[in-house]
Amino acid sequence: MSGYPPEMQESLARVAQTRLRRLRETFPAMSLEERERVLKAFHPDYIEANMRPVRVGVSRGQRMPLELADVLEGRPHIGPDFDLRAPLAEADVLVIGGGGAGASAALLAQEHGARVVLVTKLRFGDANTMMAQGGIQAADRPEDSPAIHYLDVIGGGHFTNVPELVEALVSDAPEVIAWLEGLGMMFDKLPDGTMVEQHGGGTSRRRMHAARDYTGAEIMRTLRDEVRNREPDITVIEFSPAVELVLDAHGQAAGAVVVNLETGAYGFVKARAVVLATGGGGRLHYQGFPTTNHYGATADGVVIAYRAGAALGYLESMQYHPTGAAYPEQILGLLVTEKVRGLGAQPVNRHGEQFVYPLEPRDVEAAAFIRECLERASGVVTATGQPGVWLDSPMIDLIHGPGTTRRSLPAMVRQFARFGIDITQEPMLVYPTLHYQNGGVRLRADASCDLPGLFIAGEVSGGVHGHNRLMGNSLLEITVFGRRAGRSAAAFAAGARPGAPTLEHVAAWNRELDAAGVVTEVISPILLPDYVRRSGIETARVWQTREVERGY
Amino acid sequence: MQPDAAADDRIPVYIMGKCYMVPPTLTIMKAMEYAGYRLLRGCGCRGGFCGACATAYRIQGDPKLYFGLACQTVVQPNMYLAQIPFFPAQRARYDICQLEPTAATLFSVYPELLRCLGCGTCTKACPQEIDVRAYMAAGMKGDIARLADLSFDCIMCGLCAARCPAEEAQYNIAILARRLYGRYLAPRSRHLEQRLEELRAGRYEDELARLRAMTRDELVALYRQREIEPGD
Numbered sequence: 098m099s100g101y102p103p104e105m106q107e108s109l110a111r112v113a114q115t116r117l118r119r120l121r122e123t124f125p126a127m128s129l130e131e132r133e134r135v136l137k138a139f140h141p142d143y144i145e146a147n148m149r150p151v152r153v154g155v156s157r158g159q160r161m162p163l164e165l166a167d168v169l170e171g172r173p174h175i176g177p178d179f180d181l182r183a184p185l186a187e188a189d190v191l192v193i194g195g196g197g198a199g200a201s202a203a204l205l206a207q208e209h210g211a212r213v214v215l216v217t218k219l220r221f222g223d224a225n226t227m228m229a230q231g232g233i234q235a236a237d238r239p240e241d242s243p244a245i246h247y248l249d250v251i252g253g254g255h256f257t258n259v260p261e262l263v264e265a266l267v268s269d270a271p272e273v274i275a276w277l278e279g280l281g282m283m284f285d286k287l288p289d290g291t292m293v294e295q296h297g298g299g300t301s302r303r304r305m306h307a308a309r310d311y312t313g314a315e316i317m318r319t320l321r322d323e324v325r326n327r328e329p330d331i332t333v334i335e336f337s338p339a340v341e342l343v344l345d346a347h348g349q350a351a352g353a354v355v356v357n358l359e360t361g362a363y364g365f366v367k368a369r370a371v372v373l374a375t376g377g378g379g380r381l382h383y384q385g386f387p388t389t390n391h392y393g394a395t396a397d398g399v400v401i402a403y404r405a406g407a408a409l410g411y412l413e414s415m416q417y418h419p420t421g422a423a424y425p426e427q428i429l430g431l432l433v434t435e436k437v438r439g440l441g442a443q444p445v446n447r448h449g450e451q452f453v454y455p456l457e458p459r460d461v462e463a464a465a466f467i468r469e470c471l472e473r474a475s476g477v478v479t480a481t482g483q484p485g486v487w488l489d490s491p492m493i494d495l496i497h498g499p500g501t502t503r504r505s506l507p508a509m510v511r512q513f514a515r516f517g518i519d520i521t522q523e524p525m526l527v528y529p530t531l532h533y534q535n536g537g538v539r540l541r542a543d544a545s546c547d548l549p550g551l552f553i554a555g556e557v558s559g560g561v562h563g564h565n566r567l568m569g570n571s572l573l574e575i576t577v578f579g580r581r582a583g584r585s586a587a588a589f590a591a592g593a594r595p596g597a598p599t600l601e602h603v604a605a606w607n608r609e610l611d612a613a614g615v616v617t618e619v620i621s622p623i624l625l626p627d628y629v630r631r632s633g634i635e636t637a638r639v640w641q642t643r644e645v646e647r648g649y
Numbered sequence: 650m651q652p653d654a655a656a657d658d659r660i661p662v663y664i665m666g667k668c669y670m671v672p673p674t675l676t677i678m679k680a681m682e683y684a685g686y687r688l689l690r691g692c693g694c695r696g697g698f699c700g701a702c703a704t705a706y707r708i709q710g711d712p713k714l715y716f717g718l719a720c721q722t723v724v725q726p727n728m729y730l731a732q733i734p735f736f737p738a739q740r741a742r743y744d745i746c747q748l749e750p751t752a753a754t755l756f757s758v759y760p761e762l763l764r765c766l767g768c769g770t771c772t773k774a775c776p777q778e779i780d781v782r783a784y785m786a787a788g789m790k791g792d793i794a795r796l797a798d799l800s801f802d803c804i805m806c807g808l809c810a811a812r813c814p815a816e817e818a819q820y821n822i823a824i825l826a827r828r829l830y831g832r833y834l835a836p837r838s839r840h841l842e843q844r845l846e847e848l849r850a851g852r853y854e855d856e857l858a859r860l861r862a863m864t865r866d867e868l869v870a871l872y873r874q875r876e877i878e879p880g881d
Contacts, residue, residue, distance in 0.1 A: 129869065129872075129873070219689075219692075219693055219701070220693060220699075220701060222699065223693035223694065223699055223701060225694075227693075227694055227698050227699045228694045228696050228698045228699070236844070237838070237840055237841045237844040238840050238844075239840060239843070240878060242853060242856075243848075243853045243856075243857060244853060244856045244857060244860060245875075247857060247860050248860070248868070248871055248872055248875060249875075251860075251868055251872075252868070252869075252872035252875075256865045256868055256869060256872075260860070260861040260862075261861065263861075264857050264860075264861050267857070268848065268853065268857065271841060271844045271845055271848060272845060272848065274841060275841060275842075275845055278831055278832065278835070278838075279832060280745065280828065280831075280832065281745055281827065281828025281829065281830070281831040281832040282828075282831050283797060283801070283827055283830060283831040283835060284831075284835070284838075286835060286836060286838065287836075288836060289836060290835075290836030290837045290838045290839060291838060291839075291840065292838050292840070292841065295880070296878075296880055301875040301876065301877050301878060302878045303878055303880070308801075309801060309802070311698070311801070311802060313698075314698050314699075314804065318805060318824060319824075319827075319828060319831070322824050322828065323745070325740065325742070326742050326743060326744065326745070328742070336689070336690075358689055359689070389696065391693055391694040391695065391696075391699065392688070392692050392693055392694070392695055426674060427674065427675070427676050427679075427723060428696075428721075431696050431697075432696065439880075441880065507802055508697070508698070508802070511697075511777070511778070511802075512697055512721070515721050515722070516723075625687075625689075627687065628679070628682040628687075628688075629682050629685055629686070629687050
């Protein structure tokens with residue numbers, strides 16, 4: 098029985114009719130010039146009306162989505178006179194963020210002799226890491242090399258990546274795989290121990306390591322379990338996001354003010370070095386897109402690092418993952434892993450025909466989907482007006498044998514089965530969804546930034562991926578730079594001679610907002626999106642309207 | 650406010666005992682937000698992976714207790730909802746590097762494993778449709794590989810532990826088994842070890858240094874020449 102409504106049946110029948118023929122056909126990949134043309138015409142980053150320059154701070158003038166500029170120009174939660182005399186906790190290294198990057202940093206800082214406090218907004222592990230399904234890249238097969246990986250990364254990023262960061266990423270990758278396995282992570286392997294590795298968009302070698310389609314969850318739960326084994330060297334404080342960095346008299350990071358979300362109480366966590374690993378901002382719903390991101394992804398780290406004086410980069414480019422669920426409505430925008438295409442499922446239009454090479458870099462693939470739906474009107478439109486294209490998942494079992502989908506994509510099978518759709522028999526309807534913040538706080542190879550004593554790792558940082566990240570390089574990034582940040586922060590803390598803590602930069606920020614004539618009701622970081630009393634689709638437009646209605 | 654298209658066919662659900670009218674297409678999570686709850690606990694990834702929103706519910710007139718993830722379960726008329734945001738489950742501390750991958754390790758780290766009654770209440774509660782009873786049985790036999798395999802899709806939401814009459818924390822036992830398997834029992838990857846040796850010997854440093862120093866045009870030329878390895 099079909100899991101789709103009657104009006105989609107005709108198109109579904111065409112997809113089924115063309116399937117066997119398409120098994121033997123490969124749609125040609127675009128040239129670099131074609132990629133650029135389709136990006137400029139159809140990628141959301143190029144819609145000028147939805148972007149503006151930020152008006153204050155060290156990176157003023159930088160172009161970014163309106164929603165991000167609004168929270169960057171927000172007012173602080175606390176004033177400069179907040180009492181820092183009685184810290185809530187003290188540590189050598191404060192790690193802000195309880196995802197994969199923060200957990201990696203905490204482990205390495207502890208191994209290098211630091212006492213660590215890790216604060217996180219929601220539960221430890223409530224992070225995009227947990228949701229990453231497809232895999233983690235590392236060049237560890239004889240046919241592959243770190244140099245080939247380097248070329249794939251920098252080409253995928255349109256040659257705008259910071260070279261030293263790409264070098265660090267690809268050089269550390271095999272070691273990270275071994276480290277994760279040493280902690281007990283279960284990778285997909287053949288009986289002789291060979292890693293099962295697939296292609297991802299933009300890769301020239303198969304180097305995507307996976308743990309079924311729970312790769313990120315497997316990394317996160319393993320790292321989390323290990324962090325908990327190291328209490329009390331590492332103390333974890335949940336439901337306590339940072340709202341402001343604290344500096345010392347020399348301008349070095351000296352801790353952060355956090356808020357207990359349950360009591361509303363603010364408190365100072367004093368530290369000799371700080372690791373910022375707060376992830377991205379998909380829950381700001383740039384340009385009204387739905388998102389794959391977890392509930393707490395509100396760009397907090399970028400906001401507080403910027404206010405304290407760290408420079409930003411690459412924030413004009415956001416990643417819209419080509420395959421977000423477009424049907425059913427209940428899971429709109431939810432990630433359909435790229436591994437589905439890696440295993441051979443083709444994107445096809447409503448006529449059942451291919452229109453794009455299945456594994457272009459993500460931004461190009463997403464732009465091609467948008468073109469197919471908007472310009473060529475060859476997408477499928479749901480009853481609620483949501484456009485989409487088919488992702489022909491039944492091809493996977495035809496290519497690799499019956500049972501492959503269930504074995505390799507159990508999370509996807511389960512997710513759609515909950516709504517009556519059997520993806521081994523019927524395709525999925527997909528459309529681009531807001532997925533990743535390519536840019537952020539400007540990162541250096543040792544995971545430092547231009548604020549002394551502040552180290553950064555993961556999606557909060559910018560530079561590794563240039564203007565477009567490839568699949569499997571974010572689980573890699575969080576572990577590579579999380580480890581580097583932990584090591585660097587522990588070393589910095591050991592040599593630090595911190596002066597008296599101060600929030601003087603908060604006063605300076607308020608003065609700058611006033612001088613620039615910024616009038617705002619936004620208090621940032623916003624910490625959580627506001628979805629109260631609204632049905633269905635989560636979009637920024639509604640979110641912003643609500644903020645206005647509430648008058649704050 | 651936007652006009653509410655679903656206003657006419659809204660259905661009653663009971664959240665913590667209070668009745669709210671909500672559109673029938675919503676998930677439990679979105680229905681709670683529609684009803685006016687701003688979620689803090691009991692909401693994480695909103696995508697079925699993190700286990701934050703474990704929910705128990707009943708339907709009026711039906712004695713059966715149902716379980717699901719609030720972000721993945723669509724509301725039904727006369728649903729009685731309660732979230733389980735935090736459950737104090739037993740978790741052992743251990744040094745994974747000092748353990749041996751044996752049955753004795755499982756029994757000494759989690760002695761309560763052997764108290765499992767085999768009743769299957771855990772299996773009925775699992776929103777991931779994992780046969781928790783079967784993996785506990787594998788654990789009691791000391792079969793770490795099977796325990797690891799059967800429990801692999803666990804999102805550690807805690808519903809099994811919340812329901813267990815023998816006071817087991819099944820999901821914590823399961824992650825111990827998976828870590829023992831991954832570290833000690835999974836077959837070694839020779840190609841990975843070989844690459845690590847090459848990296849330690851500095852084999853790729855010169856090549857990477859050359860790439861790092863290249864101009865954009867040089868990189869573009871090399872990128873165009875890449876040979877794409879066929880898929881698996």
